[in-house]
Amino acid sequence: MKKDPALSPDIDVNSLHALDWRELLRPDEYAVLRQSGTERPGTGRYLKEERAGAYHCAGCGQKLYGGDAKFHSGCGWPSFYEEVEDGALTTVRDASHGMVRVEMRCSRCDGHLGHIFQDAPQTPTGLRHCVNGTALVFVPEGEDALEVIRKHRQG
Numbered sequence: 001m002k003k004d005p006a007l008s009p010d011i012d013v014n015s016l017h018a019l020d021w022r023e024l025l026r027p028d029e030y031a032v033l034r035q036s037g038t039e040r041p042g043t044g045r046y047l048k049e050e051r052a053g054a055y056h057c058a059g060c061g062q063k064l065y066g067g068d069a070k071f072h073s074g075c076g077w078p079s080f081y082e083e084v085e086d087g088a089l090t091t092v093r094d095a096s097h098g099m100v101r102v103e104m105r106c107s108r109c110d111g112h113l114g115h116i117f118q119d120a121p122q123t124p125t126g127l128r129h130c131v132n133g134t135a136l137v138f139v140p141e142g143e144d145a146l147e148v149i150r151k152h153r154q155g
């Protein structure tokens with residue numbers, strides 16, 4: 001059986017070869033998480049998701065955002081004002097596309113998630129984590145995360 005870090009929390013993610021990611025992820029997930037792609041605005045999953053629960057990394061399964069930190073920014077991507085706990089994300093200065101932005105990545109698998117902007121004064125932090133829905137798997141409150149992710153993989 002192939003190794004899947006999302007279903008086996010003990011796997012050393014650094015041991016995974018790029019080829020494994022291509023086998024594990026859907027093509028659109030691979031493009032975002034492993035190639036720093038961006039889904040077209042308004043097209044990603046979870047834009048209108050409002051249920052209680054948590055958003056996990058579609059690459060490695062790490063919990064990244066609580067549903068209570070999600071807000072409607074109108075920007076076309078799922079938006080959150082803070083990560084679920086310190087250490088869930090790493091941030092990188094991104095000077096691509098003629099802009100200087102703060103990119104955030106999953107701290108476990110280094111998958112690209114999106115960018116952080118300081119343009120959300122309506123939120124407690126003032127921050128907008130602009131996340132590709134493609135990079136996330138939503139786990140409704142009360143459901144088992146591994147089971148939800150397993151189903152998503154089989155999707």
Ligand SMILES: [Zn+2]
Pocket residue numbers: 057058059060061062106107108109110111
């Ligand atoms: Zn991850």
